[in-house]
Amino acid sequence: xxxxxxGPYAWLRGDALDVAPQLIGCExxxxxxxxxxxGRIVEVEAYHGPADAASHAWRGPTPxxxxxxxxxxxxxxxxxxxxxxxxxxxxxxxxxGQAVLIRALEPLxxxxxxxxxxxxxxxxxxxxxxxxxxxxLGLTLAMSGRSLGRELILERPSEPLSPQLIAHGPxxxxxxxxxxxxxxxxxxxxxxSR
DNA sequence: GGAATGATGTACT
DNA sequence: GTACATCATTCCG
Numbered sequence: 001x002x003x004x005x006x007g008p009y010a011w012l013r014g015d016a017l018d019v020a021p022q023l024i025g026c027e028x029x030x031x032x033x034x035x036x037x038x039g040r041i042v043e044v045e046a047y048h049g050p051a052d053a054a055s056h057a058w059r060g061p062t063p064x065x066x067x068x069x070x071x072x073x074x075x076x077x078x079x080x081x082x083x084x085x086x087x088x089x090x091x092x093x094x095x096x097g098q099a100v101l102i103r104a105l106e107p108l109x110x111x112x113x114x115x116x117x118x119x120x121x122x123x124x125x126x127x128x129x130x131x132x133x134x135x136x137l138g139l140t141l142a143m144s145g146r147s148l149g150r151e152l153i154l155e156r157p158s159e160p161l162s163p164q165l166i167a168h169g170p171x172x173x174x175x176x177x178x179x180x181x182x183x184x185x186x187x188x189x190x191x192x193s194r
Numbered sequence: 195g196g197a198a199t200g201a202t203g204t205a206c207t
Numbered sequence: 208g209t210a211c212a213t214c215a216t217t218c219c220g
Contacts, residue, residue, distance in 0.1 A: 045201070054201070064216060081202050082214035088201090101201055131202045141215090173201055193202095 009148050011156075012091050013072035016098035019091040020046040021168070021184045023100055025161040028087075029109060030137040031153050037110030038137055039127060043103040043185040043192045045171045047088070049096045053176035057097025067145040068097045075152055077134075077144035084131030085139040089148070103130045103172075103183070106191045113138075129193040161186075 012019055029038035047055035047068075056078065057068045067076040068090055076088040076099050092098035105127040107114060114126050114136040127133045137152075148154050167187040170178055172194060185192045 047201075056201075059217090062217075078201080079213095079215055081200060081212080083212070084202055086201065103201085129202070135203095171201075175200090 007073075007149070009073035009154065012089060012148075013093045014091060015093070016046040016048050016091045016100055017182065019072075019089075020044050020100045020182070021163075021166050022160075023089065023102075024166050024184055024186050025157045027108065027155040027157075028102060028105060028137075029153050029155070030139070031151055032138075034113065035110055036153075037113050039105040039108035040186075041102060041104075042106050042189040043183070045101040045103055046182040046184070047097075047099050047101060048180075048182065049092065049098045052180075054171065054174040054178075054180075055097065055099075057099070061097070064144075065097070068092075068099050069095050070145065071095055073148050075143055075146050075148060077139055077141055079141065080131060085134035085141065086130040087134060087137070087139055087143075087152070089154070101130060102133055104128050104185070104189075104191050104193050105133055105136075106186075106189060107136070124190060128191050 023041050023044050026041050029036040056065045061069045067074050072091045074090040080086050088099040088101050090099045107126045118136050127136045165187050168181050168184045171183045
């Protein structure tokens with residue numbers, strides 16, 4: 001009985017570059033009375049604090065990005081291009097603005113709900129991209145700043161994924177720091193974006 | 195107060 | 208491959 005005083009999400013309190021690959025294979029759900037909606041994380045991107053020019057945390061905390069400077073295990077939701085909602089998991093051990101963007105899931109639970117929200121898109125396109133994930137899970141801006149374990153839950157696989165299954169490369173959709181190989185995905189998964 | 199700017203997705207040529 | 212929807216946030220004056 002050596003349960004951490006920080007709860008089941010204490011392992012998130014590390015460097016985003018270290019935590020990001022460990023999130024591949026975990027399952028993320030929006031937990032509702034109607035059931036869980038979500039699936040297995042197959043693609044993420046690390047955002048590495050104020051030193052990362054592509055990060056929302058680059059210029060320090062603002063009202064929007066304050067959750068990024070909270071402790072690991074907190075959720076950061078933002079609106080992208082005025083249309084989409086995207087979800088990050090804050091990871092920093094130092095509350096220094098580190099987070100991991102969830103870019104794609106493999107749909108596992110609540111498929112019917114996700115299909116309805118996504119306009120009956122094919123399973124392949126349900127959650128293949130950060131905006132699609134946000135729409136399928138029914139994210140809201142109100143979730144930003146809250147901790148995992150309530151409406152959003154994260155489940156770790158019983159067995160860690162073999163490192164050989166985790167690929168990495170440059171991030172997508174950003175203008176700065178594009179050279180950093182801080183995107184991680186499950187090799188061969190058809191649900192990875194692009 | 196006003197203007198520029200996206201960690202995107204979809205439709206169309 | 209290119210066009211464009213759409214709005215919260217941020218920065219500047």
